[in-house]
Structure formats: C-alpha cells, structure tokens
Amino acid sequence: MQASESTPFIQEVVTRDDFRHAMAGLAAAVNVITSDGPGGRAGFTATAVCSVTDDPPTLLVCLNRSASVHAAFSANATLCVNTLAHGQHELSNLFGGKTDMTERFAAAQWHTWVTGAPVLEGAAASFDCRVSKTVSVGTHDILFCEVVALERQGAAAGLVYFDRQYHGVTARPV
Amino acid sequence: MQASESTPFIQEVVTRDDFRHAMAGLAAAVNVITSDGPGGRAGFTATAVCSVTDDPPTLLVCLNRSASVHAAFSANATLCVNTLAHGQHELSNLFGGKTDMTERFAAAQWHTWVTGAPVLEGAAASFDCRVSKTVSVGTHDILFCEVVALERQGAAAGLVYFDRQYHGVTARPV
Numbered sequence: 599m600q601a602s603e604s605t606p607f608i609q610e611v612v613t614r615d616d617f618r619h620a621m622a623g624l625a626a627a628v629n630v631i632t633s634d635g636p637g638g639r640a641g642f643t644a645t646a647v648c649s650v651t652d653d654p655p656t657l658l659v660c661l662n663r664s665a666s667v668h669a670a671f672s673a674n675a676t677l678c679v680n681t682l683a684h685g686q687h688e689l690s691n692l693f694g695g696k697t698d699m700t701e702r703f704a705a706a707q708w709h710t711w712v713t714g715a716p717v718l719e720g721a722a723a724s725f726d727c728r729v730s731k732t733v734s735v736g737t738h739d740i741l742f743c744e745v746v747a748l749e750r751q752g753a754a755a756g757l758v759y760f761d762r763q764y765h766g767v768t769a770r771p772v
Numbered sequence: 773m774q775a776s777e778s779t780p781f782i783q784e785v786v787t788r789d790d791f792r793h794a795m796a797g798l799a800a801a802v803n804v805i806t807s808d809g810p811g812g813r814a815g816f817t818a819t820a821v822c823s824v825t826d827d828p829p830t831l832l833v834c835l836n837r838s839a840s841v842h843a844a845f846s847a848n849a850t851l852c853v854n855t856l857a858h859g860q861h862e863l864s865n866l867f868g869g870k871t872d873m874t875e876r877f878a879a880a881q882w883h884t885w886v887t888g889a890p891v892l893e894g895a896a897a898s899f900d901c902r903v904s905k906t907v908s909v910g911t912h913d914i915l916f917c918e919v920v921a922l923e924r925q926g927a928a929a930g931l932v933y934f935d936r937q938y939h940g941v942t943a944r945p946v
Contacts, residue, residue: 612919617829620924623897624855625932625941626822627799648800648820650834651910655791658832658914660824681798723797733907735916736825740832743907745786750794756934758799758941761926765941767799767934 619673625760630680630693631659632708632716637673639694639716641702643694645759647679655745660738668739675729678715678744684755684766710748722754801933804854804867805833806882806890811847813890815876817868819933821853829919831899834912842913849903851917852889856941857896858929885921896928 626645633640645661661668671677682690692698692702707719711726718724727743734740756767786831800819807814820834831853835842845851856864866876885900892898901917908914930941 603813604805612829612922614826614829616856616922617823617919618878620897620899621823621831623924623926623928623930624803624821624823625799625801625930628932629798646822646824647798648822648832648834649791649798650820650914651836651912652788652791654910656784657795658822660822662825680854723794724822725794731907731909733905733914735905736827736830738825740824740907740914745791748786748794750789750797752797752935754797756797756799758932758934760801760930760941761943763944767932767941768937769935770937 622760622762625758625765628682628687628690628757628759628764630682630718631677632680632718633674633677634710634714634716635674635676637670637698638668639703639756640670641693641716642667643690643771650742655682656730657727657743657745659729659741659743661741662738663734664737671741674715676713676715677727677729677741678713678717679725679727679743680718681723682720682757683720683751683755684720686720687757689718690757713746717749720754721749721751722756723750724748796934796936799939802856802861802864802931802933802938804856804863804892805851806854806892807845807848807851808884808888808890808931809848809850811844812873812876814841814844814873815867815890816841817864824916830904831901831917831919834914835915836912837908838911845915848889850887850889850893851901851903851915852887853899853901853917854892854895855897856931857894857925858931860894861931861938863892864931864938887920889940893925895923895925896930897924898922
C-alpha cells in the first residue's frame with residue numbers, strides 16, 4: 599500500500615516499501631564508512647549507525663552482505679565512521695553510488711590515525727575503530743566497532759537525512 | 773581531555789566522556805520505546821535505534837541492561853518504537869528521566885495494534901515489533917525487532933537530538 603503524503607497510514611502486513619517509507623520518518627546522521635588494509639581501500643555511505651555502549655566505547659554499523667564493499671570490510675576488520683558535516687552531502691551521494699573507489703576517495707582529503715582507515719578532513723566527527731564482533735540478521739551484518747581514536751569538530755553543523763532529503767542542523771553557538 | 777568547543781580534538785586514549793562528547797556530533801532521531809505484557813507496561817527514551825534490513829523488515833534498539841525497564845522489556849519480548857515529531861520533546865524528557873511509569877503514560881494518548889505495546893498518538897512514525905534476537909555487547913543489549921505493523925505521518929516534522937540539543941527538521945512539502 600502506498601499512502602498519500604498528507605495522511606498517515608497504518609499497515610499490518612508490512613512490505614519492504616512500507617518499511618522503507620516509514621523508516622524515512624526516522625531522521626539519521628549521514629556517515630561515510632571507510633577502511634583500508636589487506637582487503638583494500640573501500641568506503642560506503644551509511645545512516646544505520648548508532649552508539650552501543652561507552653564501556654568499552656562501542657558503536658555499530660549495518661552493512662548489506664551483498665554490497666560490493668563487504669569483502670574488503672570483512673578482510674580489514676577495521677573501519678572509520680566519518681560523520682558528515684552540513685555541506686558534505688555530495689560525498690554522501692558519491693560513496694552511496696556506483697562510482698569506483700579511486701574516484702570516490704579523490705573527491706576529498708584524508709589522513710589516518712591508528713587503524714589505517716581513511717579519516718575525512720572536515721567531518722563533524724570521526725571514529726577510528728576495530729570490529730570487535732559481527733552479527734548477521736537477514737540480509738545484513740551488524741558490525742560492532744570498538745573506538746580506538748576519535749575527533750569531534752564542536753562548531754560543525756550536522757548533516758541529517760530525513761524524508762529522503764538532506765537537512766542541516768546547527769551546532770550550539772561557540 | 774575536554775576540548776574547547778571551538779577547536780577539534782583528536783583522542784587516542786578514548787575515555788567514556790570523550791566518546792559521549794564525540795557521539796553528540798552524530799545527530800539522531802528521538803524515540804519513545806514502549807512495551808506491555810506479562811512484564812508490565814514500560815517505556816524509555818532512546819536515540820540508539822536504526823534500520824537493519826527490509827527482509828524481513830527489522831530495526832534495532834539498544835537498551836542498558838542496568839536500566840529499570842530492562843526486566844519488563846525482556847519479559848514482554850515485544851515493543852513499539854515511537855519516533856517523536858517536532859514539538860514532542862517534553863515526552864522525550866519525561867521518558868528519559870526518573871518519573872514513574874503511570875505519570876509518563878498519563879502525559880500522552882496511546883492506542884494498541886498487534887503486540888499490545890502502547891502506540892503514541894501524533895508520532896512521526898511508529899513501529900510495532902516482536903523482538904526476534906537479543907545480543908549483549910558491553911553494558912547493553914541490542915534488541916533486533918521484526919516489524920509487524922507500522923504507521924508514518926508523512927507531513928510531520930521530525931525531532932532530532934544533536935550537540936545535546938533538540939532540533940526540528942521539516943518534512944517535504946505535501
């Protein structure tokens with residue numbers, strides 16, 4: 599069932615499209631997840647990222663097992679979550695599309711910290727991580743990631759994806 | 773280490789406070805998670821919610837095992853994710869604080885669908901779910917939740933928590 603945009607809908611037989619439509623109502627930060635190592639350099643865009651626990655500091659990332667980058671991330675077992683700032687949505691489109699890896703990484707400046715995963719210059723926040731546990735649910739792997747280095751740009755406005763559009767959210771005045 | 777708000781900081785020995793400070797840079801939707809059943813009626817506020825897979829339609833919720841509501845959610849094994857709309861942040865504060873359950877639920881209107889979990893009137897989206905799998909990582913349980921009914925209000929503006937403040941994000945014009 600496709601509902602009109604102006605009225606709510608309640609669906610008791612949940613199809614993929616219904617789920618995706620409703621999930622578009624759950625705003626999320628936009629992240630470029632990167633990795634480098636024996637599996638090669640790779641990166642993809644993800645909104646399915648959240649905090650798990652601060653003891654030890656751990657977040658999670660959901661990754662489709664059929665994604666082209668899945669093999670690289672499995673082999674490397676390390677990654678960097680680069681949370682995009684307002685104004686970086688072109689990187690989201692690039693890392694969420696079919697562009698080859700060389701071209702994706704050529705569009706921005708990167709450095710490395712502990713794991714060797716590319717850390718994005720100008721991100722709102724970056725989390726360099728080791729994958730501590732992987733759980734498979736349906737089509738996806740959930741990568742539990744222990745944070746070994748991080749950076750936060752306190753003044754950066756955030757980039758949010760909501761209702762299939764990008765939005766900026768301002769940081770507290772400094 | 774506490775950084776000033778105006779400069780980035782890079783931290784290679786990650787403390788809990790560093791992790792929380794950096795995670796405040798990852799914007800997130802605000803959700804009230806509710807449940808009812810043999811464990812009793814309970815609800816709490818969570819930003820650690822994300823989509824996992826659309827086959828079968830599944831999301832996840834992170835819950836501290838030391839939270840007062842943990843026993844009720846474990847016993848019920850069902851829950852509803854109510855994604856708050858702009859203007860509902862008082863409910864977030866109420867369900868994220870120490871107020872008793874009766875008073876929390878008295879502050880809004882609720883109905884039920886399939887599982888019996890309270891569904892919030894006026895939420896941006898609601899997802900009635902059965903918990904299909906639970907994984908423990910550090911202090912938290914990750915509840916994988918298969919969606920059995922849902923609702924989306926297409927015109928509702930979203931509520932986002934970013935930089936320890938609430939923000940509204942507008943929906944596409946209808």
